[in-house]
Amino acid sequence: MKAMGSTCWIIPEGFVPSRSMANADRPLLSHEAFCVLNIGDADAHIEVTLFFTDREPVGPYRGQVGARRTRHFRFNDLDDPEPLPLDTDYASVIRSDVPIVVQHTRLDSRAADIALLSTMAYPAV
Amino acid sequence: MKAMGSTCWIIPEGFVPSRSMANADRPLLSHEAFCVLNIGDADAHIEVTLFFTDREPVGPYRGQVGARRTRHFRFNDLDDPEPLPLDTDYASVIRSDVPIVVQHTRLDSRAADIALLSTMAYPAV
Amino acid sequence: MKAMGSTCWIIPEGFVPSRSMANADRPLLSHEAFCVLNIGDADAHIEVTLFFTDREPVGPYRGQVGARRTRHFRFNDLDDPEPLPLDTDYASVIRSDVPIVVQHTRLDSRAADIALLSTMAYPAV
C-alpha cells in the first residue's frame, strides 16, 4: 500500500494535568497522545520536538511505527532526552521519514469524571 | 447534486472502551463512529481497513451509503471479516468509489458520565 | 476586510439528543450548532440542507450573517421547511453566496453533566 499523509505534523496545544480521578487505572489516567498511522510498506522513523513558553525546544524524541501499523504515543511516556513536564503548556512537532497521519487527543480526569478532546494535527508539508 | 469530498479518509485514533456507564442504552454505550455523507447522485460503496499496533491490517469491511444519504457507522458494529477488538488501539482507512466526507466521533461512558470527541477525518486523496 | 473561507461547508456528523440534564436552561440544553464567521464586507446569505439515513434531503433552510458578523445557529432551532428531528442521525451542507468559515459543535447534557465536541467543518470548494 502506498504511504499517505505528510512528513511533518504540528500540534500547538499541549497540557497534561498532574491530577487524575481517584483509583484511575492507566487507561483513565490524565494523558495526551499523538496517534500515528503508517499505512505504507516502509517503517516510519519519527522525531518529536517539544516547544515551551519560556525555554528552548527539547528533542528529538525518537520512535518507530512499523509498516502498516498504528501507534498511539502518550506524551507523558516520553522520557529521553527528558520527561514531559506536567501542568505545563507545551506544543509539538512530529516529523517522519515517510508520510504518516497524526491525530491529537487528551483524556483529562482531573475532575470526578473524564473529559476528551481530539483534532487532526496540522500537516505542515 | 455533484459528489463532493475525497475517496480516501484516514483516522489515526481508535479506541473503544469495553466499559460503559450503568444502565447505558444503545445511544449511551461507549462507541466510536465514522460518519459518512454522500451528497452525490450515485451510491457510495465503501471499504474500511483497520490497522493495529502489533499485527497486519484487517479488512476490507464493506458498507454502502446511498445517493444523498448519511450513515453513521459504529466501529464496534463491524463484524465481517472479524469484530473490532475492544480496549485496543486501532486506526482506520475508509475508501469509497465516489467522493464522500467522513467525520470521526467517540462517545465514552466508562466513567459515571459521558465524554465526547470529534474531528474531521484526514482526506488523503 | 476581504471575505475569507469557502462557499460550501460539509458536516457529516449530526445528532441532537432529546434529553437534557435536569433544570437545563437554554445554554445547557442539549444542542448542536454551526458557527459561521463572515469577515467580509458583504452580507452572507446561507442555505442549509439536511441529509438523513433513509429519506431525501430536506431544505433549504435559509439564514443570513451580516458583514463582519458571527452567528452561531443551533440546528435544533431550524424549523422551516420543517423542524430537525431529535435522536436521529443527520448531516448537513452549508452554502453561502460569499466566503465564510464554519465550525461545528455539540453540547450534550443527556447525562448528569455536559460533554462537548467540536471540529472545523469540511470546506468543500
Next chain:
Amino acid sequence: MKAMGSTCWIIPEGFVPSRSMANADRPLLSHEAFCVLNIGDADAHIEVTLFFTDREPVGPYRGQVGARRTRHFRFNDLDDPEPLPLDTDYASVIRSDVPIVVQHTRLDSRAADIALLSTMAYPAV
C-alpha cells in the same frame, strides 16, 4: 528552523461561560484559548480581532510569541482594547507577521465536572 503554518487563522466558535465549578482554581476555570506555535527563528507579532453577532468587530488585541516558542492565550484574559464579554457568542481572527499554527480549545466547568473541546483553527491564507 523554518517557520511553518499560516499568517491568518480563523475560529468561528467562541463562548466563555461566566460560571465555573465550585472552588475552581485557574486551570479549571471555564475558559477558551488559542494556542500558538511559532517554530521559526523570528518572533511572531500577532493581532487578534473579535467578531460578534450584533456589533462591529473589536481589536486588534496584540500579543507576541517568541521564536521557537508556544503560547496558549486565554480569550478571557484579553483586556485591551476591552475585555471579552462572557456568556456571549463571538468568533476570532488571528493574524501574524510570520507563519504560525493555531489550535482552539474550551474548558467548560459550568456543570459539576469539566468538558473539553478542541479543533485546529482554519488556515485562511
